[in-house]
Amino acid sequence: DTGVSQDPRHKITKRGQNVTFRCDPISEHNRLYWYRQTLGQGPEFLTYFQNEAQLEKSRLLSDRFSAERPKGSFSTLEIQRTEQGDSAMYLCASSKYGGRVPGELFFGEGSRLTVL
Amino acid sequence: KNEVEQSPQNLTAQEGEFITINCSYSVGISALHWLQQHPGGGIVSLFMLSSGKKKHGRLIATINIQEKHSSLHITASHPRDSAVYICAVAAQGGSEKLVFGKGTKLTVNP
Numbered sequence: 001d002t003g004v005s006q007d008p009r010h011k012i013t014k015r016g017q018n019v020t021f022r023c024d025p026i027s028e029h030n031r032l033y034w035y036r037q038t039l040g041q042g043p044e045f046l047t048y049f050q051n052e053a054q055l056e057k058s059r060l061l062s063d064r065f066s067a068e069r070p071k072g073s074f075s076t077l078e079i080q081r082t083e084q085g086d087s088a089m090y091l092c093a094s095s096k097y098g099g100r101v102p103g104e105l106f107f108g109e110g111s112r113l114t115v116l
Numbered sequence: 117k118n119e120v121e122q123s124p125q126n127l128t129a130q131e132g133e134f135i136t137i138n139c140s141y142s143v144g145i146s147a148l149h150w151l152q153q154h155p156g157g158g159i160v161s162l163f164m165l166s167s168g169k170k171k172h173g174r175l176i177a178t179i180n181i182q183e184k185h186s187s188l189h190i191t192a193s194h195p196r197d198s199a200v201y202i203c204a205v206a207a208q209g210g211s212e213k214l215v216f217g218k219g220t221k222l223t224v225n226p
Contacts, residue, residue: 033213037157042120042202042216056211089157095212103212104164105149110157 004108006092012114013082020078021111025094031103032075034067035091036060037110043091049075050097082115089113119143122203122217129224135190137220139203142184146212150177150188151202153219159202162188193224 005024013019025032030051035043046065047057051072061067064082069075079086089110095103120141129135139148150162163170163177165186170177174193179186190197200221204214 031212035214035216040218042204042218043159043214045213045215048211048213056213091157091159093159097212105161105214107151107159107161110159112157 004092004094004106006090006108006111008111009109010112010114012116014116015084016081018078018080019082019113020076021090021092021113023075023077023092023094023108025074025092026096026106027073029094029096029103029106030072031095031097032069033093033095033105034075034077035093037089037091038087043089046077046090079113082113084115087113087115118217119215120203120205120217122220124220125218126221127223129193129222131194131224131226133193133224135193135197135222135224137188137201137203137222139186139188139217140184141186141203141205141215143205143215144208145205146208147206148179148186149204149206149214150186151204153200153202162201190222193222195224195226198222198224 033048034046037043049069064080067077091110092108147166152160165179174191176189200219202219203217206212
């Protein structure tokens, strides 16, 4: 098992461009979370999936943001018409949700976005 | 007021010192996580607690559910322990989404 992988690790783009990040969770994990972290702050929740269903979205996730997990495996996070305020580290995490017992969480290395 | 408060924000120690980082939270939780983040961004889960105490090597984590407080201790600190330590709580209600503290930056000098 290679853990949670994210791609790309770094992305530099110009304001107004679209960007897409991919997250491959640990294979048997049914839950997948996206978080955003700006410099000097703790991560903030964006959205999460259980299998292919997107169960919750934060108010931080504006209309320009969309996330998918089409087959319940990998997930993509797309940001349209990027703004400088979107510059952040985008973190993906996965866990195996068993119902009553919280699942151990595994994080990817993150995708750092810089919007010029 | 943040739902998860950590103290101190920054901590500098000499190699070998005993270190304590504190975390207080204000919401009902299903679990509390202690995480380690090195420069460059990667986050590693150190502990997941819902009660009591856990120990892994030189690291010890405790939680007091009634007082809504947790501590992370590092015994015999080493320069390689230098990192940001983040407390995060998993909300009750089934989502297990995390609410994070701002982190404690630890620097251990040789």
